[in-house]
Amino acid sequence: xxxxxxxxxxxxxxxxxxxxxxxxxxxxxxxxxxxxxxxxxxxxxxxxxxxxxxxxxxxxxxxxxxxxxxxxxxxxxxxxxxxxxxxxxxxxxxxxxxxxxxxxxxxxxxxxxxxxxxxxxxxxxxxxxxxxxxxxxxxxxxxxxxxxxxxxxxxxxxxxxxxxxxxxxxxxxxxxxxxxxxxxxxxxxxxxxxxxxxxxxxxxxxxxxxxxxxxxxxxxxxxx
Numbered sequence: 679x680x681x682x683x684x685x686x687x688x689x690x691x692x693x694x695x696x697x698x699x700x701x702x703x704x705x706x707x708x709x710x711x712x713x714x715x716x717x718x719x720x721x722x723x724x725x726x727x728x729x730x731x732x733x734x735x736x737x738x739x740x741x742x743x744x745x746x747x748x749x750x751x752x753x754x755x756x757x758x759x760x761x762x763x764x765x766x767x768x769x770x771x772x773x774x775x776x777x778x779x780x781x782x783x784x785x786x787x788x789x790x791x792x793x794x795x796x797x798x799x800x801x802x803x804x805x806x807x808x809x810x811x812x813x814x815x816x817x818x819x820x821x822x823x824x825x826x827x828x829x830x831x832x833x834x835x836x837x838x839x840x841x842x843x844x845x846x847x848x849x850x851x852x853x854x855x856x857x858x859x860x861x862x863x864x865x866x867x868x869x870x871x872x873x874x875x876x877x878x879x880x881x882x883x884x885x886x887x888x889x890x891x892x893x894x895x896x897x898x899x900x901x902x
Contacts, residue, residue, distance in 0.1 A: 684708040684754050686747065688732065688791065689761030691718035694810065694855065698758060699727050710747040713761070734761055734787035735779060744794045753802070757795050759788035760810040764825045764866030766887075767873030768880040776873060777824040784828035789835060796843065803847040809836045813856050820883055821870055 685702050689695040690711035696719070699711045703725040711719055712732035719729040730746060733739040747754075765772065765780040792807055799805030814822060815829035833852060840850035870884045 682706055683756070684710070684751050685756040685758060686710045686712070686754060686791075686795075687758045687760055688712045688734070688788070689810075690722065690727075690729070691715040695758075695760040696722065698760065700725055703727050708751060710750075712743050732761075734783040737790060740787060740790050741794065744791065748798075752798065754795060754798065754805065756806045756808060757791065758808045758810065759791065761787065762810065762828070764822070764863075764869065765873070766821045766825060766866040766870035766884075768821060768878070768883070769823045771875065771878055771880060772824055772873040776869075780824055781828055781831070784825075785831045785835070788832065792839070796848070799848050800843070800846045805847070806849045806851060807836075807839060807843075808851045808853060810853050810855070811836070813854055815852075815854055821880070821887060822866075825866065 683706075685707050687695050687699050687702070687709060688711075690699045691713035692715075695711070695713070699709050699719075699722050703709045703722070709722075709725075709727040710730065711722055711727050712730045713719055714731070714733055716729060716731045719727070722729060728747070728750070730743050732743045762784040763780065765776050767776075788809060795805075795807075799807075809832055811832050812829045814826045815833040818826045833854075836850050836852045843850060867884065867888050870887075874881050874884060
């Protein structure tokens, strides 16, 4: 099947990113998929997806990622900024370094890749930037302050990007999924326990959240 359009998807090693890469490829798109866990994307190759190793904490890695797929195709129609993770923990206990790393992955990496791609979309007067936010982008919960803040930031940036680029034929689109079957919850709670000393007054809150989420979703991890 001839690939007629091209999409870049980050965070494609699992969950929504993996499913999107598979779906776009099956519909005839040329798909460039980037993620840190390269081995988790092997299954995508049978659908014709081109996979790339990508560390979102490093700007040099983002530039290298951009350069590699741009050599293969300089006409990118859609960018899906899906990469992200939950660094749960109380605002008091979570180290600022961990909060900063979460902002880098969930917010700055998405905008850095957007900045790299926008000049090419603007030149051809078309393109779509799709940012995967969350219902956490307009809600907030205990232990989720830092994660929620990244999603609030991504929402504002996407809305601003829409106003700045619509005259150039570029659409900035925001997706706000609710509970989605993925590894997100397991990672978020694991990070919460890592960030919280066992003698912390907030530790019992982690146990309560763990019990609540797993009862609600029958032990199926979700991303919010």
